[in-house]
Amino acid sequence: MTSNLTGRPAEIAIDFGTANLRMIHRDDGVIFDEPSLCCLAGLRDQPRFVAAGAPVFAMTDRTPTGMRVRRPLRRGVLQDIGAATHLLRYAASQVINRRSFRSPRVMIGLPADVTQAERNAMLTAARDAALNPVCFVPEPLAAAIGANLKINAPQGTLIVECGAGTTEVALLSLGGVCLTRSLRGGGAELDAAIIDYLHSRHKLLVGRSSAERIKYAIGEACTRGGAAGTIEVKGRSLVSGLPAAIRIAPIEFADVIERHAQHIVDLILELLAQTPPELSKDIHGQGILLTGGGAATPALREKIEAGTGLRVAIAEDSGLCVARGLFSLLQGGVSAN
Template sequence: MTVSLEQLSRCHFAVDLGAARTRVFVKGAGLVVDQPSVAAVNTRTGALIAVGDFAEQMTGRTPQYIRVVRPVSGGTVVDIEMAQRMLRHLIGDRMRRALRRKPRLRAAACTPHEADPLARRATIETLVGLGARRVELVDTLIAAAVGCGLPVERPEATMVMVCGAAATQVAVLSLGSIVTAERIPVGGEAVDRAIVQHLRHEHELMLPSQSVRPLQIALSDNGLTPQGPVSTEIHGRDVATGLARSVRVDTAAMRDAIHTPLLAVLDGIGKVLRDCPPDLVADLVDRGIMMVGGTALLPGLDKMLQEAIGIPVHIAERPDICAVQGLGAMLEGRIAPLVLAPLAA
């Protein structure tokens, strides 16, 4: 781990700043924030109008003087000031006052694997702006593995796959550290775009950005598997006329469109396994891969990966909040490290 469990146990709250959702865990209070990473701003006055769920509902429906922004992209803070304002409102005045009373307020945060120094610095400055005197950074892969109950501290191979909105991260862990890992710039947003482009090119149909969730409508039941529904009806706007129109699309063609971006994920998993020591790969044949993250809930994705790589694929009980739960477990001291004391001469 990048920091010791002792240092993390001194932290008072933890933040998982994701491209899709922001989650905040407070020691002693649990998960207090689980909202979309979205803010709505009045461009005339600079005032913050809404954050979270309400701001996300405004996407694509605002007048010209209201701008909906996402201060986090791919797990990296791209607008520090807006991220601070968003977090202040999401946490609320009461919780912020309680945190400020803590002596030498400490915070922990998730960072993507191999995040560059600028990205790490942006995360630290965001939390320092909330009053944190010290910020500890934890690799998202380790936090997610801890959050879904994997024995990361043991000398055994555990493989975790974090399926985020902007990227997918895959790693093999042993003895509390990452043995080999890969970050693939393909996530839930790429799958959404593949569906939207397929409908535009094949059916000349444009989907509303929020009123229709492409994955939930195009995929149901068994989703990506051939046993899924043969066809489904989708409502949108005609590209030529601009009028509302409904079309019935073949879900087999939809699955083919989705498979294209997912091939990059399969390549990333293969690279991690090739770079992994043989003894650890042998452990994974029985243990398999644990999927976490919001995109892990894509129907049929686990079955498709299992058929492609020949290793069991499991989905965590609450894949969307595993990373922040892992941070919370480390903050509250629920993780016992494996002590490797030096041998006497």
């Protein structure tokens, strides 16, 4: 399921996620890993580049008039080619200055159900950033490789790639994608649900970065068995209009997380209903693997196990599975169809 445009081997792979952009070198592994953010100023039809990547994270929701922070991808889809080009150009400038090549051949990970228009948009952004795309790889396939699954074996493997912008359920066999279903809305949708809950229940307005921190704090509290404790949430009171801080028990977000997890369970059930019987037998034997940064979402594994009756495992360093898989493909240590 890899798509090669030139037949020439790639030198660098790009894992362009909604939350983070990673560049992986054929010899050195991950050489760039920063947030997928770009700060622009000036008129919208003639934007001026200000910054990209890690320096922009602290700017989110703090920019003055005339300056704005952009996420090139939304729900796993490239929405802003200009911002994507600036971000890719910034990333390349951090890496290529230390390399001998000027316009590297790149392999790009994309969702398995990407449309031709979405693929063309990514091609345009990469080429405008002076990169030379030569190969596309379905992200669930790269994630499976990065999780050390035997993708070329004649057996079915079910993987759920839980990204920030999209959740993909993919059935793999013989080095390719047999079936796939996607939910355009991953961890970022859970962040939005947390924001909405705090807005409606506690009349507290928080930004996206704060919601993301709350999500991780909930996960850490549940992991430590501290669901009965509280976490501090800061924002702006919608009652007084003043800065405010409240303490909330992680268990209070249970319904929010439950609804998010149920959407993923429904997606898995939809794919399982279309799975051929021999592949279903394989899945029954080995279960489901969760990859991606959202794989550790509190109670997600338990919810999927309860909803499907299948064993569910979370890959080690699940957020880096796609990057590790792309690295293996660059090195030629594994092949994919």
